[in-house]
Amino acid sequence: MRGMTPIVKTVTRGMAGMIFLYGIYIVLHGHLTPGGGFAGGVMVAAAFVLVFLAKGSPEAVSEAKKERSSMAESLGILTFWVLAMIGLIGGTFFYNFLTKGKPFRLLSAGFIPLNNIAIGIEVAGALFAIFITLAVLKAGGKK
Amino acid sequence: MNLIPLFVAIPLAMAFVMPLFGRLSRLLPDLLGNAATLALAALSCAMINLPMMVYKVGGWEPVNGVPIGIYLVVDGLAVLMLLIINVIGFAVSVYSIEYMRKYTDKARFYTLFLLMMAGMNGVVISGDMFNLYVFLEVAAIASYALVAFGTEAEELEAAFKYQVMGTAASGFILVGIAVLYSLTGTLNMADAGKVILEQGRSQGALFAGALFLMGFGLKAAIMPFHAWLPDAHPSAPAPISAMLSGVLIKAIGIYALCRIFFNVIGLNLTTSYILMAMGALSMIAGVFLAIGQWDMKRLFAYHSISQMGYVVMAIGIGTPLAVLGGLFHLVNHATFKSLLFLNSGAVVYSTGNRDLQKMGGLNQRMPVTGATSLIASMSIAGIPPFNGFWSKLIIILAAVQAGYYGLAALAVVGSIMTLASFLKVQRYGFFGKLRPVWKKVREAPVFMCVSMVLLALLCVGMGLLLLPGVKDGLLDRAADAVTGGTDYSGLVLGK
Numbered sequence: 001m002r003g004m005t006p007i008v009k010t011v012t013r014g015m016a017g018m019i020f021l022y023g024i025y026i027v028l029h030g031h032l033t034p035g036g037g038f039a040g041g042v043m044v045a046a047a048f049v050l051v052f053l054a055k056g057s058p059e060a061v062s063e064a065k066k067e068r069s070s071m072a073e074s075l076g077i078l079t080f081w082v083l084a085m086i087g088l089i090g091g092t093f094f095y096n097f098l099t100k101g102k103p104f105r106l107l108s109a110g111f112i113p114l115n116n117i118a119i120g121i122e123v124a125g126a127l128f129a130i131f132i133t134l135a136v137l138k139a140g141g142k143k
Numbered sequence: 144m145n146l147i148p149l150f151v152a153i154p155l156a157m158a159f160v161m162p163l164f165g166r167l168s169r170l171l172p173d174l175l176g177n178a179a180t181l182a183l184a185a186l187s188c189a190m191i192n193l194p195m196m197v198y199k200v201g202g203w204e205p206v207n208g209v210p211i212g213i214y215l216v217v218d219g220l221a222v223l224m225l226l227i228i229n230v231i232g233f234a235v236s237v238y239s240i241e242y243m244r245k246y247t248d249k250a251r252f253y254t255l256f257l258l259m260m261a262g263m264n265g266v267v268i269s270g271d272m273f274n275l276y277v278f279l280e281v282a283a284i285a286s287y288a289l290v291a292f293g294t295e296a297e298e299l300e301a302a303f304k305y306q307v308m309g310t311a312a313s314g315f316i317l318v319g320i321a322v323l324y325s326l327t328g329t330l331n332m333a334d335a336g337k338v339i340l341e342q343g344r345s346q347g348a349l350f351a352g353a354l355f356l357m358g359f360g361l362k363a364a365i366m367p368f369h370a371w372l373p374d375a376h377p378s379a380p381a382p383i384s385a386m387l388s389g390v391l392i393k394a395i396g397i398y399a400l401c402r403i404f405f406n407v408i409g410l411n412l413t414t415s416y417i418l419m420a421m422g423a424l425s426m427i428a429g430v431f432l433a434i435g436q437w438d439m440k441r442l443f444a445y446h447s448i449s450q451m452g453y454v455v456m457a458i459g460i461g462t463p464l465a466v467l468g469g470l471f472h473l474v475n476h477a478t479f480k481s482l483l484f485l486n487s488g489a490v491v492y493s494t495g496n497r498d499l500q501k502m503g504g505l506n507q508r509m510p511v512t513g514a515t516s517l518i519a520s521m522s523i524a525g526i527p528p529f530n531g532f533w534s535k536l537i538i539i540l541a542a543v544q545a546g547y548y549g550l551a552a553l554a555v556v557g558s559i560m561t562l563a564s565f566l567k568v569q570r571y572g573f574f575g576k577l578r579p580v581w582k583k584v585r586e587a588p589v590f591m592c593v594s595m596v597l598l599a600l601l602c603v604g605m606g607l608l609l610l611p612g613v614k615d616g617l618l619d620r621a622a623d624a625v626t627g628g629t630d631y632s633g634l635v636l637g638k
């Protein structure tokens with residue numbers, strides 16, 4: 001993969017971090033504002049995809065990176081599963097076992113923020129893995 | 144502690160543990176995968192004879208009698224389906240230990256396989272229409288990937304066709320759910336059933352019914368919607384063909400049709416006639432298409448369409464006896480059809496060939512495969528005392544009892560044609576003279592034989608499910624859940 005023009009690279013350098021942070025903000029405030037784990041996870045993945053597309057280098061897309069993002073995906077899902085299972089041990093599947101807190105505070109709504117974080121990791125990992133898979137397949141086809 | 148969520152939780156967890164740890168050792172994927180399916184099979188056996196259970200996920204109690212959380216419902220029909228899915232799933236995963244060795248990535252295979260199991264279990268225990276849809280998609284998408292697992296041109300083409308048809312089906316189902324939601328204002332199946340009953344059946348409900356018939360009809364491959372099945376099922380690896388033909392089309396097709404048409408919308412005479420007509424058409428046309436095939440797996444795939452025709456026709460007749468026969472045939476078909484696909488897999492494993500014209504005399508070299516395939520062939524053809532005979536007998540008796548003499552005659556014709564095409568399989572495949580090419584063929588490895596023998600024993604023994612005492616616990620309760628119709632909502636909502 002070749003990189004893009006210096007204009008794109010420079011703008012990306014400034015933007016990617018902000019997109020990443022905004023994604024994390026959306027994940028963490030999932031229980032308070034619109035969005036949540038899925039939407040935030042997509043933004044986090046998009047930040048990575050942006051860097052890859054703009055900078056572009058042969059070693060950027062590799063099997064190892066795919067493995068790692070696929071691993072992040074599995075860990076995200078398993079975290080979500082563990083949260084649900086703790087509820088099952090306490091009584092009901094997906095039972096909200098943490099204190100609910102005051103409404104509209106960041107630390108409220110029991111375990112829903114934790115679930116959002118797990119979903120965020122899962123979605124970001126999965127989307128990025130899909131992107132790398134497509135890039136690897138395309139690069140493999142050109143050889 | 145109520146264990147219903149484990150039907151989804153166990154396979155889901157194992158599916159995602161697999162990519163993390165599957166690389167550590169070559170034995171680990173087999174071990175984890177089979178442990179999961181064994182646990183599921185044991186769990187589903189433990190569900191027999193328990194009273195109907197309603198599980199409210201997250202502990203969300205209904206507000207003013209209106210359910211707000213997600214319900215999981217295990218009634219007689221769900222228990223029957225859970226048994227089919229998980230017992231056949233266990234047999235298939237034992238078989239895969241050796242069969243899947245020739246493919247590169249076993250951990251990925253088990254991930255997809257367990258995801259499909261989780262999806263099917265979810266469809267069956269869900270008491271909520273949207274969750275039913277989500278689990279249906281989980282199972283269906285995992286199955287698209289599994290059909291393409293060999294990544295040869297033919298497999299990719301079949302998977303693509305399957306995916307296009309499957310996505311169209313899912314689209315119809317989703318629109319149907321949306322229409323029903325706009326009519327009733329609820330997604331809970333029991334609550335929707337209650338609201339429809341109170342409103343009276345409107346044009347909108349009929350429209351939703353038509354959409355569901357197209358969507359689930361496509362998933363179940365009933366006759367006008369069948370074209371994808373003979374491509375998709377034979378292209379998958381043999382254990383997956385067994386799972387798709389034996390279980391998937393029932394769990395996400397027939398089961399969902401029964402649940403929605405009997406328990407939510409309520410069956411009327413028109414839908415009943417449509418189901419009977421579609422069933423009879425699949426039954427006859429499927430078998431005529433099958434008999435000319437020379438590719439072993441393709442022949443079996445066409446028979447799936449034909450045998451599902453029996454089930455749909457019986458369920459369409461709708462009398463208690465017919466529904467009992469239909470559901471019994473559903474269970475029986477799951478055992479003998481998955482066994483037949485596993486047999487074809489054993490033949491492919493040993494000879495690398497599935498063209499009947501090139502086989503012959505394999506009984507001499509592969510006695511276990513030959514004997515189990517004979518049992519399965521006799522079962523599907525309806526020869527006493529194997530299980531297929533009893534269910535076909537009940538279906539034919541029920542058709543006569545309900546006054547549909549024509550359908551009964553068609554069922555007999557279909558059965559005779561089935562016998563003819565399986566005599567062909569036996570004659571060309573397993574009996575006759577051994578060709579010199581196959582002189583050195585060896586019997587399939589031990590785990591594959593174990594799994595085939597297990598299913599063959601089920602084929603021989605399942606006629607016993609009709610014994611009084613055994614019948615009340617399983618089949619009668621499943622048939623009651625279907626014929627009880629819209630009583631379902633009262634039972635679930637507790638009034």
